Amino acid sequence: MGPRTDGTLSATMDRIEETIRARIAPPAELLDRVARVRADLVHRAEEEAARRSSPLVRALVAGSAARGTFLADRLDIDLFLLFPPELARERLRDEGLALGRAILSGPETRYAEHPYLRGSFGGFTVDAVPGYAVPDPSRPISPVDRTPYHQEYLSRHESAATVSEVRLTKQFLRAQGVYGSEARTEGFSGYLVELLTIRFGSFRGFVESARGWRIPVRLGEPGTEPPRLPEDVALILADPVDPHRNVSSALSRRNLGLVIVAAREYLARPSLSWFEVRASAPLSREEAARRVRERGSHVVLVELSRPDLVDDTLYPQIRKAERAVSEELSRSGFEVLGSASAADRERVLLAVELAQPLRAGARLRDGPPAGIDRVGEFLSKWTAPGAPVLQGPYVRPDGSLAVETREENREPVPFLKERLSRLSLGRDLTPTPRAPGIVRALDESVPSEALGEVLRDLLAKRLPWLDRTEPAAPT
């Protein structure tokens, strides 16, 4: 690749984006059908509510289906059934689900934070979601109550051109594996993508801004940030309809970091492949074993049986369990290179890669600084007869106390077997006497879907575009 002028690069990007916009635009025929189904759904809901004397205040189709910002192969139609704020939660649920059942065919109850109904209507899959018609979106009763206001805000700010740029941005994020705000993905929600595209005017405006972002990214006016942000917040953008809420609370720092780097690289080396979604292949046990030999490292696996939970409840617990195991090993003198976790239908699998086959036999334990009360306790503990002390207690160069102790259980698998039941692995994952969890070395592992995933995430991490970016097309 020779050097290129910005002008040439920009023209290349124009062509690429034009191609992708055309490729992912829903066909006019589909948009027509969606528009008809929207109107029919609302009409049917109102009709049915009248027939049943249901206290329904309003029915509406919101979300990407309402605005045409959906990707053709990822169309969800959400029908919101809004009831008066005075209605008790149980009646809301009953009335909502009853209405949904009357409208949709093949209805099936599903659970997010609240139950909703999935069924079909006019050839589309439709989710019927009960909520409250609240007068102020910054005081919602259930989490979905802000949706009509989101719909109104976006409709007011989106032109036909913006809609097309929203789809382009979604496709770019999807190709990097970071589109979707489910707990499993920890990526960008559709609403967040729409707000960002409106704010930066276009996909190009978004990537040009994002390439220089520093985490945590603050997009609001100073002093107007939502309260109680978590310590590891990645991006802060107040919801225009509810300033107390951070729109991107689901987004992880890892995924935002990936998008920042991807934005920079796209602008430097644009190509069609940036918008192409490719499944990332699992890593086989054999290939993993080969890599581990090459790395001189050791992999420990913990298998737990999968509790009966929806993904959005399960995944935060899996990540907590992964952290707990990894931190326990690290705190106990094992050198942790990385960790990963995954779940399939039957099991939850945690994996930790250790740099050395054994932890050190001598362990340096930090004591309190000289001068505090805890010094007495520390000295009593480590000068008691039988304390497993190899050296010390002594004073370190910084003036604090330390002691070096003998570590008996130096191999990771027996060590973790002994500790596992004492770790806090998350509410529904903590091992019990009847489901104690299984600790294994890699060469004793049993092939499964989850195994292929954790091994990939542990031993085949790589920026997703590195192996697929072709040189920018010649001008």
Next chain:
Amino acid sequence: MGPRTDGTLSATMDRIEETIRARIAPPAELLDRVARVRADLVHRAEEEAARRSSPLVRALVAGSAARGTFLADRLDIDLFLLFPPELARERLRDEGLALGRAILSGPETRYAEHPYLRGSFGGFTVDAVPGYAVPDPSRPISPVDRTPYHQEYLSRHESAATVSEVRLTKQFLRAQGVYGSEARTEGFSGYLVELLTIRFGSFRGFVESARGWRIPVRLGEPGTEPPRLPEDVALILADPVDPHRNVSSALSRRNLGLVIVAAREYLARPSLSWFEVRASAPLSREEAARRVRERGSHVVLVELSRPDLVDDTLYPQIRKAERAVSEELSRSGFEVLGSASAADRERVLLAVELAQPLRAGARLRDGPPAGIDRVGEFLSKWTAPGAPVLQGPYVRPDGSLAVETREENREPVPFLKERLSRLSLGRDLTPTPRAPGIVRALDESVPSEALGEVLRDLLAKRLPWLDRTEPAAPT
């Protein structure tokens, strides 16, 4: 040991301290002789100055010999020969040394920051030190010019009782190995001990205060601290005759920490042994090898030839070299348990203990956070053909980049052999092609004084009183 009331403990301490005060007080006969020698020295200096028409302004004996605060077995008599501030440095040196030579027998030139003369007089060893008679001690020309003012300040604030408490405090610090402000010791200077004893009224007052100190200890009024304190300052006490100077600049955090803990333990378990000086024995190669086997660790030694420097110049360089070697190993993926250094007449020896026999074969290298310019450089470097990459580059959970690389030189001795010449080991210690420095494993080491010392400091660290404190005497 049963529980004791504070009153009983306090009476025990009274008796112990009384015993030690009596034991270490210089005999009256010695004090008389010192007083006579002081007067004679000043008289002889003035006489000789007159005879030679020397520009001497004043001669005085300062320091502990002048105040009786010396320990009987550690008596240095310092004769200060003060000249007019206008005198050029070279003439000061020449005139001072010439006067000294005329007064002392067996004179020998020595070097601290400036040359001085050591000889004998009236049966005592005497140092004759040239300096300037400055009008303001906060603007000294040479570092010794403050001494007459120190002498005056202490004489004004010390009673006979304080003098006895100063000796007691010195003895306590000496027994812990932290008395002396030479670079090799990094302990309490005599002047610092006298100021602390004056401030807290007695040895007991000092330990009662010190037991609760937190490092860095600030003993001055807020806002009146000396400027430009180093980051690792241990104790801050402005010199009463020169507020710009920290009296305890020589004291290390390790040694102050030791004294803080010792103060606490002495008050809890007083005994005569707290004041008994015992040499700490070197550790033999054989015993060190036994401990290393027990610890499952590995010791690397670096031997450099000793440059021709005085201890006060050499020791800071030795410590710098120790840090440089230890940090290089740690930065390169070796798990460092501890380090030590020592010098004897022929060699400087650095020792580092490593927890594992090999460093990890895969090394996690932190990259820049997403969004900064250096990302481009990092990606080019680690995606270039032939880069020793095992995994990555990828984005870490915190949003920064990382890559894992293959480490080839995994054994510490060959690794350090290769790196040694590139390390900054201190001005006079950095290896040269002619004196390249020798890297060895413990089992290839050659017995020497320095070896016994580094092995002790590496593998036999322990609070000095732990193996000798007998229970407090019954009341």
